Amino acid sequence: MKAWFRNVFKKVQTPAYYFAHIPKTAGTSFIVLLDRYFPDSVIMPEQLWRQVGRISDVKAQDYQLIRGHFGGGGAIMLTDRPVKHFTMLRDPVELSYSTYEFIKREQNTVVHELVVGEQLSFEDFLNHPDTQNLVQNRMVRYLSFDFNDDPSAQEVFLSPQTVQSIQGLLKPSGQTLNNEERFNRAKNWLDKALWFGVLDRFDEAMQLLCYRMKWPPIGASQKLNKHHKRPVISELARQRVLQNNREDSRLYDYAQHQFAHQYRAMLTALGCNELSSSSDINAALDQHYQNAYAEQHKSLQAVEFDCGQILLGQNWHRREWLDQEQAYFRWSGPATVSSLDFWLEPYDYSIEITIINALSDSFLDDLTVQVNGHTVAWSSDDVGVVRTLRLICPKNSLRDNGLLRLSFECADVLPHAEAFASDDLRKVGFALKNIVIKR
Incomplete structure (x- = not known):
């Protein structure tokens, strides 16, 4: 009986929110928008494993927002709170090319010297044995990664320092997962997500996030860390990407379908439809936020x-x-x-x-x-x-x-x-x- 009373009156622990930032999916721009809804004091400043240091010290800070390149299952190592997670996905062909360009620009990546030194073209990059794994089902492997059930997916991290920094935390539980198993884990991760967006519908994704969180509509945003020259990708390279990313393609197709369904449901709940203008949708979102905020918060005198x-x-x-x-x-x-x-x-x-x-x-x-x-x-x-x-x-x-x-x-x-x-x-x-x- 005493245990029953303890459970009934036990304080419900508020969750930590985790944005799983898959590299080259507009996460830098998104984090700027996301951070405004949390006070600076509760946001974990580190965004890379090599910056983390002692896990116990991070947990002691009891952060309410974690965002960064920690893999799908990484955040549970960084907090004792229950975790609500979200992410952004991108078309596998565009993601692969953006990753290639990023590695060419950034010296602190695993194969930068190889790519620049041998002047690898995108097609070369897709086929070279030392680089092709970096553009192979990156979203599926990233979301599947955790320290116990899929630690071998750590190869998805682009920085050698990051890969080295997490070696002591990995606790392999058995046999390496195959692509199908990782796909199912990633799909399950999306199904349990508080929200996910797809990059080719970024503005609509922000509307859906604001609806879910009862936030005011975000308004105009400026895409950061973006290189404006649109690539010309050969059909040969495109087909090669699709061959290397069958599971990522399946995941992205699934995400697009689910996102479209969720967005339509939001429009219906707001009294809008797919013919409604963006300004009308934002006006409905604003009223949705105002109704919720006025009900859930106390007004102030100063x-x-x-x-x-x-x-x-x-x-x-x-x-x-x-x-x-x-x-x-x-x-x-x-x-x-x-x-x-x-x-x-x-x-x-x-x-x-x-x-x-x-x-x-x-x-x-x-x-x-x-x-x-x-x-x-x-x-x-x-x-x-x-x-x-x-x-x-x-x-x-x-x-x-x-x-x-x-x-x-x-x-x-x-x-x-x-x-x-x-x-x-x-x-x-x-x-x-x-x-x-x-x-």
Whole structure:
């Protein structure tokens, strides 16, 4: 009886979320979007096995978000929490070519010197005995990998340091799995996933994720770590890829079919259909998020927001650390309108917005601020690109559900490289440090 009572009243442990980042599947871009929904303090910073160090030290941090190149079964080694996992898949032909180009560019990969030294073409790369395994059923092997049942799939990792760093953790339980067994394990991994996306439907995949997680729609995103020159892949190379990736092709076909079914189900639940515009779908997603948030969270009477916290909004780049301020900041962009949501009790509020950089002085002079779609006047005692903006939000500006949506409209955005002579291609407007809202 005592055991029964202990089980009934035992605290349910909240899960850790794991994004299994299969290399060259737009994971770098996705992680920037994903991180905004978690405070920096609960995100595991390491994304590679060679960065991890002692497993016990990582577990002691009790992270709530793990994202990186750890294989399908890797995250269970990094947390004592139950794990909810998700991933992004890509067409095997495009994935193989992108892997080939990545290895040519990156010196810290297992066969970089071979590929560059012998000037291997893509066709050569697909056939060479020392390279073809790197573009052979990589998604299936990656998702199948764990430390007990499929440790031999560790060959899917591209870095020699990574392969070496996990050797002491591998505990082979028996015979090496064949391709069919690995395919079934990968398919089962997808079936149990909280969410998965397919890269050729990236924007729709983000909509489905926001629906599942009850997040506001992500809005515009800028694809990072992407090389824009589209390859011309010969038919011979294409057929060779398909021959080498029968299980990956089957998995991708399955994923596309399942994703299409899940996306259609989402549209139906939102009162939309496949003819609905993206803006209409996003509007329905926004209402879905607002309904859930208002029901599940308590409204506040004051807010001290900084960029290390959860960000509910659209069109913001990754959080960045500023040493001299000992604080995080975020650039607005890539679109000209950025927004942030706060949930407040019905009172009059004063708002202070700290900006630490911008494209120019005149850029900030022309910045438009809106509260729930209505333009409000702001003032500042500062000049230049570092300013504190002040404005008043009267009680009647809040929505009935408590939402205060701050929107910032810029006249333009520019690549950081163009504005500040850097190598950063992100389109930016201004850099936000913090926002203080009080009665």
